[in-house]
Amino acid sequence: MLFDYETYKIIWWGFVGVLLIGFALTDGFDFGIGMALPFLGKNDTERRVIINTIAPTWEGNQTWFIAAGGCLFAAWPLVYAAAFSGFYLALMLCLFALFFRPVGFDYRSKIADPRWRSTWDWCLFIGGFVPPLIFGIAFGNLLQGVxxxxxxxxxxxxxxxxxxxxxPFALLAGVLSVSMLAMHGATYLHQKTEDVIAHRARKVAFGAALITALLFAAAGVWIAGGIDGYRITAMPDASSSFMPIAKTVQRASGAWLDNYERWPLTLAFPATVFAGSLLVMLFSARRQPLLAFLSSGLTVAAVILTAGAAMFPFVMPSSLAPGSSLTAWDAVASHKSLAVMFWVVVIMLPIVVAYTGWVYRVVSGKVTEQHIRDNEHTAY
Incomplete structure (x- = not known):
């Protein structure tokens, strides 16, 4: 095999992180636009403009979510099993909220009835608001222990x-997730639309970026002083597979900051969150939507990297029995499985990224009210 077992474990930590970031960057602005739809569109035509900014790509963006879930199952089977035991109702709520998206997009404009269309607009709002809220709440609970x-x-x-x-902390993390993706969606909408819709999106992006920075700061202070983190104090040889209960884990105040002390360069992640948020506000105010969108993506990625850097190597800490916590060392599949899937990812991920980039190049350009009128029966 190309790498030893320990190296594959670290690589797969990175792979899962990349897929989560890919999901947040692509499907994230879909969620942000969905939750903004009833508020930024003041009439039916404006709402159709907003919907059609993501119409060609929203289904493809969900591939990242499916890929992240598949990799979680394949690489960390114990985490997959424990997560569905602990978060079952929350995940089912998220799944049912996601059901509103395909039917909302496909059926909203089938009938020219204001009540019909308004109902589906709010369904799309639920499909855009609930999943980010639940994902944030889940991460908030992971940081506290399950x-x-x-x-x-x-x-x-x-x-x-x-x-x-x-x-309370999990709800704070949930609201942070919502504000972060609202910012990302608004910056995307700003660059894909014109006139009054772009103006409204620009203001939302500015406000959401400010809220994101403030909530992120509040979460950081809370983690540093009010939430116990986890650290491994004794474990078997990390180069071999072992049972989770074979290690010894200590729960202590400030333990989630250990990695930042050990690897100071990781402090760039939280710093980037604040810098990116400020850049979103700056570029939005200066009406530079592409730069605002890129800054928003940088902020979203940095938030995820900040949480990942703090928790490594923990994936799902246990508050009930810290020694049962699942980590990148002991929750993984076999050496052979990780090696085989490594090549699958190495081959397929560049193809997915290249195809995604090509699609966005093809559908680049703004969506206007005139476009909706010219495509009355074919546009969403």
Whole structure:
């Protein structure tokens, strides 16, 4: 095999992170536009303009979500199983919210009835708002630890409930996720539209960027002083596979900052969040939508990288039995499985990225009200 087992474990941590960032950068602005639809479009034509800015690409963008879920299952099967045990109701709620998107896009304009179209507009709002909120709440709970444990026979026990997930810090993380993707969607809408819609999108982007920076700062202060992190104090040889309960984990205040002290260069991630947010506000105010959109993407990626750098190597910490926490070392598939899937990703990921780039080049340009009138029966 090309790499040893430990190296593959680190590589797959990176692969999952890349796929999550790809999902947030592409499907993220779809979510942002969906949640803004009922507010930024003041009449039916304006709302159709907004919908058609993402019409050619929203289905393809969901590929990143499917790929991230598939890699999570294939590379970290224990995490996949534990996550669906702990977050089952939340994930089902997210799934049902996502159901509104395809039917909303396809059926909204089939009937020229204001009540019919308004109903689907709010369904698209739900499909854009609920998933980012749940994803943020899930990450907020991961940073606090999830109440599960394994017994000596590696049987999983989860003791939490759906309401336990809705704790104050997790809700803060959820709102941060919503504001971050609202910013990303607004910057994309700013560059894809003209006149009054672009003007409204520009103002939303400015406000959402400011809220994102403030919430991110609040979350950082909370993590530094009010949330216990996790650190491994004893573990078997990381070059071999072992059971999660074989290690010893300490829960301590400030432990999530350990990696930033160990690798100071990672401080660039949180710094980039603030810099990117400020650039979004600057470029939005100066009516430079492309630069604002690129700055927004940089901010979104930096938020995810900040959380990943803090948690490494933990993937799903356990608040109930810290020694049962799942990490990049002990929650992975076999050496051979990681090696085979490595080549699948190495071959397929550049193809997906290249095809995605080609699609966006083909559909580049602005969507206008005249375009909607000229394509009354074919546009969404």
């Amino acid at each position: 109440p599960f444990r394994y017994d000596d026979s590696m049987r999983l026990e989860y003791t939490g409930s759906f309401l336990d997930l809705l704790n």
